[in-house]
Amino acid sequence: MSYQNTLAYAQSQDQADSLRSFRDHYFIPQQNGTDTVYLCGNSLGLQPKAARAALEQEMTKWAELGVEGHFTGDSPWFTYHTLLAAPTARVVGARPEEVVVMNQLTVNLHLMLVSFYRPQGKRFKILTEAGAFPSDQYALESQVKFHGFNPDEAILEVAPRPGEHILRTEDILATIRENESELALVMMGGVNYYTGQVFDMAAITQEAHAVGAMCGFDLAHAAGNVTLRLHDWNVDFAVWCTYKYLNSGPGGTSGVFVHERHAQNPDLPRFAGWWGHDQGQRFQMKKGFIPMAGADGWQLSNSQVLPMAVHKASLELFDQAGMDNLRAKSEKLTGYLEFLIKELQQPKTALEVITPEEPSARGCQLSLLVHQNGRQLFDTLMANGFILDWREPNVIRVAPTPMYNTFEDVYRFGQFLAQHFRS
Structure with missing residues (x-):
């Protein structure tokens, strides 16, 4: 699939997503009155709005x-x-x-x-x-x-x-x-x-x-x-x-x-x-x-x-969504995340993806091995509304979940990561 590192591309993919309406069935955690970028469904999935009823x-x-x-x-x-x-x-x-x-x-x-x-x-x-x-x-x-x-x-x-x-x-x-x-x-x-x-x-x-x-x-x-x-x-x-x-x-x-x-x-x-x-x-x-x-x-x-x-x-x-449909979207979302990380052009001594590249050998999670100041990066991401998961000693787990995550979520995460490594 041919990806592009632009907001317009991410938004166009969301518009074309046949599963986009399912996000509306979940509560998205808020920070300062706005939706967080919740990339932590591999640790705790979001609450369906129908659960309370x-x-x-x-x-x-x-x-x-x-x-x-x-x-x-x-x-x-x-x-x-x-x-x-x-x-x-x-x-x-x-x-x-x-x-x-x-x-x-x-x-x-x-x-x-x-x-x-x-x-x-x-x-x-x-x-x-x-x-x-x-x-x-x-x-x-x-x-x-x-x-x-x-x-x-x-x-x-x-x-x-x-x-x-x-x-x-x-x-x-x-x-x-x-x-x-x-x-x-x-x-x-x-x-x-x-x-x-x-x-x-x-x-x-x-x-x-x-x-x-x-x-x-x-x-x-x-x-x-x-x-x-x-x-x-x-x-x-x-x-x-x-x-x-x-x-x-x-x-x-x-x-x-x-x-x-x-x-x-x-x-x-x-x-x-x-x-x-x-x-x-x-x-x-x-x-x-x-x-x-x-x-x-x-x-x-x-x-x-x-x-x-x-x-x-x-x-x-x-x-309603169907596992085959969810899996197809998952491969695209995770592929987009991988593309944006590669766009950073960071040496493996700084940032390394330790999840397999082959789509059939991974789900929607990419594990980022951050060799220097990983915990500091994780804390900064969390403070800026990116909900992720930290695993010792130095891995940030990022999981764009197809049921409720969007291409724009992934794009925003990639942009923030790019700013971090440029600074």
Whole structure:
């Protein structure tokens, strides 16, 4: 695509954007009475304007009906989670029976590890990426310790080659093959939170299965951001949060994918709770867990109706926009951001983009490695109405989110950056 470093060009792209009206469905944070340039949807997505009404609807039902809200109206709480299955499946490329919304991300990761990390004999190792998000690291460490293993021996980390920032797919696949007799599980982020690299989940899953290992992904930075085909890729399981690109509120609920070949297996070990028990027999209060069919069988407790109401409002916007359309706009927005950064002509010793250049290997985030006074630059940007994300030791994460960001947002960020490096 041929980009231009002018305000007129950015505004013309916004006028031609078929998704431009979706920005009006979100509250844009203000600074000194004007819209900020919010490029931080990879940390916390903006609030849909419909969220408050969705929440109020359930609050009113609670006030007027009390416990009867579980069984009354168009969206009874008893089956509330089922309202989210089809739109969730469309976001992650799954079948509705393969997904369930419940709990929070790391809770769900632990539940999945109970079922899919099943060490036997010398096959006890887990492969992940070096520099995975800390919560994933802690979950894996505690799980291998629970099984009596030393994390230093049981967890294999694939790191970038010396002098490089991103992982090569061939190195990931080679490491899987090199450890084929000892590998029980491959569990990685779908998108690395620090570099913004999208991993080749299809190839990784295929290679893991070829050596007899299970394969799962943390999609916290992938769901609502990049194209996912979890069912077609044959992924065993996945988990994700909903408060980043899925715009469902701080600490919002989480999603789970379990491939149908596992989701229909009642004998697969799991930690059980009564909301995962056969719905037809749930209130008989008898011993003997009989799991619901599909991913629903991993539920533990009642649906979190209030955060789910917000999530439902957000998913309705994703259904209206369409993930393919969002992804197409994302590639253009991120490409424009990359173009403007290259226009700065800064040496890598000053400013370096550590996110892959290939569009298929990145989402809407570019990670800027600022080698000198990075924190000072970040603070200056924030003080001037650019809402971004800082990651130690010296990375500014910039995420032009297609649902509500504009080409003019990206242009304004590029102009401010240019002024900084000229001064």
